[in-house]
Amino acid sequence: MRTSKRVAVIGAGSMGSQAMWRLAARGAEVIGYDRYAPGHDRGAAGGETRIFRAAHLGEHGYIPLLRLADRMWEQLQAETGRSLRRRSGCLVMGETASPSMRLLLSSSATHRLDHEVLDRAELGRRYPQHRLPDGHTAVLDRMGAVIRPEASIQAAAARAEQLGARLHRYTPVREIAPAAGGGVRIVTDHGTDHVDAAVVTVGPWINTLLPDLPRTVDVRRVICSWHLPTRHDWFAGGAPPFVRSTPHDCFGIPSPDGISVKLGLSFARHQPVPEPERLDRTVRPEELGTFRELIRELMPDLNPDPVRLSAYMEGYTESGNPLVGHLPGEDDIVVMAGFSGSGFKLSPAMGEIAADLALDGTTDHPADFLAAKTGAPS
Ligand SMILES: Cc1cc2nc3c(=O)[nH]c(=O)nc-3n(C[C@H](O)[C@H](O)[C@H](O)COP(=O)(O)OP(=O)(O)OC[C@H]3O[C@@H](n4cnc5c(N)ncnc54)[C@H](O)[C@@H]3O)c2cc1C
Structure with a gap:
């Protein structure tokens, strides 16, 4: 249903650019603010590539949200005419007996995911660049894909602007508070705006803007390292990215330029x-x-001497589930934060849920498990 609400989106990064798109598509008067500009590399979204997977190593509850995100990635590409996501498959490898691999294998059967289990010989035949230790399993998630984060954020923000949204670039929001008489007050260095509702998607800056969240978001520095292959072709056969769960806890993505492979580590490091x-x-x-x-x-x-190194940031929660919902006691302020290293693939679904929560106060999408577990009421 169309709306006449005026909604602020604070932070036009991974989640905020998608929220702007979905709000503008529903007819809201959208005012976005970003500390920098869409597609910058100073927050959680830099480094050229992100992995999309159909299954989550943490909870079954993510599977319907990933299906929603999958459809919405297609919609964003269709509406913008941009190539933002390449279907490549994704290899997930880990200790067969570990809880995360057992969950992956069971969710694969229960939810009929398009997964193929590869033994060591088959992995070696098809992907000789990877070694599988004893007692480990490899699963090829055929829905896996590589997303281009900077291009996606710019495309979603541009589509929102095309639909009528306004975006204040290089404009950090200094304060956000309920307004006397209803709605929300947004303070920047240029003045104060009043809106009916606000969506706060400031990623790693969440504790600076909202220091009293119901749960802790632990902001960490995440480093990535790019390496050249020496013999094998990492870019053939769909060039699938990979995730190594317990005990190695790392990931890798062949770069879209076909030159190097990006490696990253998990939270504990x-x-x-x-x-x-x-x-x-x-x-x-x-x-x-x-x-x-x-x-x-x-x-x-891979040659262990890196050809490129970069540092980014991400907010982590103790459970690994993000905070998604209204701020306690504030029906007009929606917060999305703490995506714990796996939020990008979900971002268009989060944009849709943000629009539901800001415009209707509730959502039919199955996101309650995020709100309940993070302590943020839906
Ligand atoms: C190295 C790395 C690799 C990752 N790999 C994957 C992966 O393969 N797959 C996956 O699904 N996820 C992955 N993730 C996680 C994913 O990238 C994040 O969960 C996601 O980007 C978080 O989005 P966000 O919108 O919360 O933050 P951001 O994208 O950082 O957006 C926050 C925005 O808010 C703006 N802002 C901040 N403060 C203010 C303010 N006061 N006023 C106005 N604007 C403000 C910032 O400028 C920024 O644009 C990875 C993360 C990292 C760091």
């Missing part, structure tokens, strides 16, 4: 970020030991 505006973006040589060990043990084809 990330350093805390006390002040997001002062993120240390220099990766030092002593931080590279883990990448070297992973390469030696699991993918010795």
